[in-house]
Amino acid sequence: MNEPSGQTAFSSIATYAIAIALLCAPVLWNGFPLMFDDVGGYLERWPTGTLGQGRSAVYGLLLWISRGSSFVPVVLLQALVTTFVVDRALTLFAPRTPRSPWLLSVVIAAISMTSGVALFVSKILPDAWAAPAVLSLHLLAWYRDRLTRLECIAMAAIIAFAGASHMATFGVLAGLSVLNGIAWLARRKLQLAPTGIVNSTVAVWSGLALLLIVNVVVAGRLSLTPGGEVFLLGRMIEDGTADRTLREECPRADWHLCDFRTELPDYAEAFIFDANSPLQKIGGGNDPRARSEIASIILTSIRRHPIDHLGQAIALTARQFVDVGTGGAMEPLMAQHARWIFTLYAPKMIPAFDAARQQTGSVDVSRWSDWVVVPMSIVAAFALPALAVVLWRAGRRRDALLPAMLFLALLGNAAICGFTIGSSDRYQARLVWLAPLTIGLLMRSSLRREFGREAGFGVTGAGDGGAAASAHAGPSSVAT
Secondary structure (H helix, E strand, O other): OOOOHHHHHHHHHHHHHHHHHHHOHHHHHHOOOEOOOOHHHHHOHHHHOOOEOOEOHHHHHHHHHHHHHOOHHHHHHHHHHHHHHHHHHHHHHOOOOOOOOOHHHHHHHHHHHHOOHHHHHHEOOHHHHHHHHHHHHHHHHHOHHHOOHHHHHHHHHHHHHHHHHOHHHHHHHHHHHHHHHHHHHHHHHHOOOHHHHHHHHHHHHHHHHHHHHHHHHHHOOOOOOOOHHHHHHHHHHHOOHHHHHHHHHOOOOOOHHHHHHHHOOOOHHHHHHOOOOHHHHOOOOOOHHHHHHHHHHHHHHHHHOHHHHHHHHHHHHHHHHOOOOOOOOOOOOOOHHHHHHHHHHOHHHHHHHHHOHHHHOOOOOHHHHHHHHHHHHHHHHHHHHHHHHHHHHOOOHHHHHHHHHHHHHHHHHHHHHHHHOOOOHHHHHHHHOHHHHHHHHHHHHHHHHHHHHHHOOOOOOOOOOOOHHHHOOOHHHHHO
């Protein structure tokens, strides 16, 4: 027997509220949204009318309009987006009628305790959008026929905003859209909704259009978020590759960096951000001539030593793939620049910011990260290809695409971030929590299918077509 509509609506709202509260738990504990050193670079984009190195003006606008509320609306939006996408995945891959009204809350609690998802949601960074966008892209591409129009619009908006907010995320989404296009050739065998690939691809490239439009509005420049080549050269300086190229090529009249070769710092961050670094002495990362020189140095190095760069790319990708810890997520804000930006553009939030637990003392979550998050994430990530093969051989081909595509997304993310910037646990941890979630969803779906067969019921999973009714029910189906 179905619950009365009023009770159903209340249960749906209550379970969403609990899930959002769980994802915002670090904020409630900290007394303020979690900060990161880069946040000032995002916030200053609109008031300064400039583009920053790796600092999206799109995400910066979101921070600008919410600065009067200490960025709390940003955290709530990130929690709602994450909850919504997980709820839709549950409805598609683990359908059940009637469904426990608290299943969503239990799942959110489970992934919050075993991954860094709540830390990313609670932190003022575009990292929180990466995983919801990747999962939304897959659902929109391959299950368009089981989503309502409103759900499709919401997922397309998530994909576009995520891609516009971070170039690495856009790179992953663009790569997946290309793979989806190739897989579209097998649409009959996969029982593909014909418009799904088109909708998801349009959503991805709408993110690029959104970024270009916002950059024109903010800075008057038809440009992507700058910094890709600068970050890559910084990584090459840190590992010594750039110094070898400069020693081989200098002196060169078109490379002003030759004059400062002996002043190259040991760390990429010092080269990119220090006021007196060689980068600033040749014009800075926003100077077209300097960027052209940097691109020339990178291309010359790759041309001279292609095998070395290929080996470096493989090693950095492998290292980034397993670098999934969240041990440093609660460290105090280290960059004085960020706090200075707050004093300029959001001075009313300074007292609460200074009083937050994150700023008054480092909170050590490394033991939880090392013993729970890291092993679970790595095991789940490497289990994805095996799960895809098992599902494919069992005839559940559309189901098999989720672990397969997610593994490729993790691999692509590791390649983009590892080779361009160098390994950092934050880059992979923001996405890898989808791996244990995916395994849990598909295992639950498989158990239900087996139980249904033994009981003589006609149970179908997301790969068959029996979930259409529950999927079209929308978010309120969580309690039906």
